[in-house]
Amino acid sequence: xxxxxxxxxFNLLFFAVAIPATVFAGISKGGFGxxxxxxxxxxxxxxxxxxxxxxxxxxxxxxxxxxxLRPYWRRWSWPDARVLILGGVPGVLLGIWLFQVTNDDVxxxxxxxxxxxxxxxQVMRRQGWLPEAQxxxxxxSGVLAGxxxxxxxxxxxxxxxxxxxxxxxxRLTKTQFQAxxxxxxxxxxxxxxxxxxxxxLFTLQTTLANLMLAPFALLGAWLGVKAHHLISDxxxxxxxxxxxxxxxxxxxxxxxx
Numbered sequence: 084x085x086x087x088x089x090x091x092x093f094n095l096l097f098f099a100v101a102i103p104a105t106v107f108a109g110i111s112k113g114g115f116g117x118x119x120x121x122x123x124x125x126x127x128x129x130x131x132x133x134x135x136x137x138x139x140x141x142x143x144x145x146x147x148x149x150x151x152l153r154p155y156w157r158r159w160s161w162p163d164a165r166v167l168i169l170g171g172v173p174g175v176l177l178g179i180w181l182f183q184v185t186n187d188d189v190x191x192x193x194x195x196x197x198x199x200x201x202x203x204x205q206v207m208r209r210q211g212w213l214p215e216a217q218x219x220x221x222x223x224s225g226v227l228a229g230x231x232x233x234x235x236x237x238x239x240x241x242x243x244x245x246x247x248x249x250x251x252x253x254r255l256t257k258t259q260f261q262a263x264x265x266x267x268x269x270x271x272x273x274x275x276x277x278x279x280x281x282x283x284l285f286t287l288q289t290t291l292a293n294l295m296l297a298p299f300a301l302l303g304a305w306l307g308v309k310a311h312h313l314i315s316d317x318x319x320x321x322x323x324x325x326x327x328x329x330x331x332x333x334x335x336x337x338x339x340x
Contacts, residue, residue: 109303172231
């Protein structure tokens with residue numbers, strides 16, 4: 084919750100929103116390909132400034148990355164991860180530029196717009212309204228997808244969807260897909276950390292919040308690894324689309340008004 088001077092307030096509302104958002108991020112990254120983990124940032128942006136929400140979530144996402152590396156170690160597709168990483172790092176550089184020339188309302192609009200665009204894309208894909216790739220996309224397409232993933236990851240932690248577009252064309256198994264996204268965003272989140280610090284996004288308050296929320300991030304990661312084999316993708320993503328639609332509309336409304 085934001086105080087009168089823009090300070091984080093560790094009150095009941097903050098924890099009522101931040102704890103479920105953190106657990107959700109862990110479940111998404113631990114078991115469902117990281118594609119919707121950015122919903123946590125969208126939810127937090129409802130009660131915090133976008134920069135506070137992004138800064139608070141990054142160390143937690145990095146902790147989740149470390150916690151989920153071991154269960155999926157070497158089960159990824161390294162050729163696909165490599166081309167996405169090659170594009171992802173330059174994408175982070177584009178995100179740094181945007182942060183220096185924009186404000187919180189533009190970030191709210193971006194986060195909200197990305198949230199709704201993701202839902203629309205998924206619905207259209209599931210309804211068969213978008214043509215499926217007939218073959219595996221070329222490595223050059225992977226670099227481009229990585230570029231977009233790096234950029235959207237930097238400005239909203241929403242790098243999962245662009246990466247998924249490429250990875251889905253590679254006909255990976257469910258576990259290969261999951262493991263590849265774990266590796267990819269472990270690298271991209273490390274690449275984001277120093278620029279976030281340089282831009283002054285981290286504060287003593289976000290650090291304290293990270294310490295308090297870290298156990299819930301680990302809990303979410305553990306639940307996600309377990310849920311990977313137990314819960315259907317349809318149920319998990321269905322609930323996520325509702326969350327993203329509501330939060331996306333609210334963020335866009337706040338940005339425009």
